[in-house]
Structure formats: structure tokens, C-alpha cells
Ligand code: ADP
């Protein structure tokens with residue numbers, strides 16, 4: 001996949017109707033937005049379009065209405081909040097690509113902004129229905145994709161519409177593509193990737209693809225135990241994906257053949273049970289990974305492992321991290337994840353964090369501003385690391 005894509009700065013937008021796909025999938029409670037982070041993140045692109053005299057038509061999905069007109073998933077709340085943040089009216093359309101949206105789009109003046117209704121009100125959206133894509137495209141002259149979180153989906157408003165309009169990236173997508181694209185295509189070395197999280201099976205293809213690119217692959221979190229079992233240890237009650245033991249053996253052999261350093265935990269923090277509630281008090285001890293008691297389960301990496309992993313990060317020039325090192329939701333089991341976040345924060349390498357839980361961990365633990373880039377798309381960043389082509393990015397014009 002070519003990561004060198006045109007952005008809004010590479011196309012003339014003045015006087016043009018610009019359909020801009022945003023990620024306004026904000027959390028709400030009783031009809032009130034509980035975090036406007038995603039709306040705030042979209043402002044630079046919207047402001048650029050307004051300042052450069054485009055006629056701005058914004059669109060997004062919210063939640064999963066599955067083709068039904070669910071009033072509680074209306075984007076009206078987003079239009080209201082966006083009006084406040086922009087300091088100008090955001091005209092709300094009553095439909096997605098119907099009569100009202102078309103009339104309002106046709107009447108837009110330069111610098112004005114409107115928002116279409118929830119794209120997933122339309123059954124065709126998630127099917128990438130060409131009819132819906134055409135209707136959406138008919139309102140505009142240019143398509144801008146600024147929603148990275150849905151870039152791995154081929155939907156009408158994320159990719160299909162680009163069949164009918166010149167398409168470029170907004171600032172958010174541009175940042176994701178340029179930073180992650182560079183890391184994968186032409187990284188400064190040593191390139192270290194850290195994988196964690198619950199299961200090997202979630203990230204099979206990521207492991208396989210990263211072994212083609214990195215100098216060191218660090219594996220922690222719940223997925224490490226299947227590797228440990230593949231090395232012949234018993235792992236007690238730890239998370240184990242028995243059907244993936246052979247796969248782990250294959251990956252260890254591949255690492256060896258490629259000269260990639262594969263780092264696995266040497267010690268771990270164990271408890272008799274998974275914490276319940278997840279953030280409740282828990283009694284733990286640290287043991288070597290080869291000595292996990294049969295009736296206990298590994299829930300975090302131990303201190304020796306933290307030091308080994310941190311040392312590998314220290315010498316890196318590019319670091320990609322996906323997946324927490326332990327059950328970070330529990331303060332007693334967050335230490336390994338904190339140690340990795342600290343190692344990234346202390347490093348002068350380009351540091352990239354992808355994955356919903358890893359990003360949340362970095363933010364919760366207060367490291368977000370010390371990381372070069374925290375991806376806004378969990379699933380999308382994972383597919384990126386797998387080396388897959390993302391439809392919402394592939395559809396954009398090459399530079
Ligand atoms: P991301 O969203 O960053 O890609 P994942 O969804 O793959 O990460 O994994 C996150 C989850 O993995 C967290 O909820 C965490 O509690 C869990 N986890 C991490 N280590 C362990 C472990 N040793 N045992 C069980 N669960 C774990």
C-alpha cells in the first residue's frame with residue numbers, strides 16, 4: 001500500500017463543496033455527550049476548510065443503528081457542540097443524502113458548515129452500496145477522509161464515495177498514515193515492536209507481519225503464555241490458546257531465521273484468580289515464568305521482565321506498542337504496563353501506540369503527551385500493523 005497520499009493542502013478547496021468524513025462517534029449518556037475529544041480532534045481539518053472558503057459538508061456515523069432511524073443516535077448533539085467549538089452555526093440536515101440534505105448542501109455559502117445525519121441510518125452505508133455512495137457524492141465536488149477509526153471499513157461514506165469524487169486525507173488521517181506508514185515502510189532502526197493484550201489469536205497476523213519488519217519483537221500480556229507453553233513450560237491457569245501453540249513455535253522459528261530478537265517475559269505476577277471486580281483488591285506474588293503454580297494465573301509481567309523490555313526500548317529509534325502488558329485495569333496489575341509506558345515516555349525514539357486498550361492505558365496513566373503518536377483507531381491501527389490495505393486510505397489520491 002502506498003502511504004504517500006494527497007491531503008486537503010494538495011487540492012483547491014475554495015468555492016468547492018467538500019464532503020468530509022469525520023469520526024463523530026462520541027459517547028453519550030441520556031442525550032448528552034460525555035467526551036467531546038473526537039469533535040475537538042476534528043477541528044483542525046474543519047477550520048482549514050472554513051478558512052479556505054470551502055462549502056463544508058460533514059458526515060459521520062454514531063453507534064450502530066443498523067439502518068434504522070434511531071433518534072437517540074442522531075448527530076444533532078454533535079452539530080450543537082461543534083457550533084460552540086467553531087464559533088459558527090453548523091447547519092443540521094434532517095437526513096443523510098435525502099431531499100433536506102441535498103437542498104441544504106446546494107444552498108451552502110463559502111465557509112459555511114453543515115452536518116449530515118448519522119450515515120448508518122442508511123442500510124446501504126455498511127454494505128458500501130454504490131447507490132448511496134453516488135447520492136452522497138452528488139452533493140459534493142471533493143471527498144475528504146478524516147476518520148481513521150473507520151478507515152479499515154469499506155463503507156459508502158468511508159471509501160465508496162471516492163469512486164465518484166477526487167479524494168484526499170484530512171489532517172487526522174494524514175498524521176496516522178504518515179507516522180505509521182513511515183514506521184512500517186521505512187523505519188529508523190533499531191525498530192522495536194511490543195505486543196500484548198489478551199489473546200494470541202487476536203493478533204496472529206500482526207505478529208507474523210511485524211517479524212518481517214522489526215529488529216526486536218517483545219511479547220507480553222496474556223498472549224505471552226501461549227508462547228511460554230510452546231517453549232514447554234506449564235502456565236498454570238494463565239490465558240492459554242492451545243490451538244495456537246504450533247503457531248507460536250512457527251513464529252519463534254521465523255524470528256530466529258530472520259535474526260529478529262524475540263523477547264518473552266522471564267518472570268510474572270500471579271494470583272489465584274482473575275480479579276473480580278477487575279479493579280478490586282488482589283493478592284499477588286512474582287515467580288519465574290517457568291514456575292507458575294498450577295492453581296495460579298499470570299496477570300502481569302514481573303520486575304525483571306520490565307527491566308529487560310525497558311532496556312530494549314531504550315536503544316530503539318522506532319517503537320510501536322500494541323496491547324497492555326497485564327491486566328492494567330487493576331492498579332496492582334498495572335505495573336508492567338506503566339513500566340512500558342514509562343520506557344516509551346523516556347525514549348527519544350519515534351513512539352507509536354495503537355490499540356484501544358493500550359491507548360486508554362497511556363491516557364489513564366498520564367503518559368499520552370510523551371508519546372509521539374497515539375492512534376485514534378483501534379481496529380484500523382491493528383490492520384495497519386498487519387500490513388493490510390485499508391479501504392478508507394487506499395481510496396485516496398496518491399501524491
Ligand atoms: P488493545 O485494545 O490495546 O489492542 P487488547 O484488547 O488486545 O489490547 O487487550 C487488552 C486486554 O488484555 C486488557 O483488558 C487486559 O486486561 C488484558 N490482559 C493483559 N494481560 C493479561 C493477562 N496476563 N491475562 C489476562 N488478560 C490480560
Ligand code: MG
Pocket residue numbers: 355356357
Ligand atoms: Mg482492545
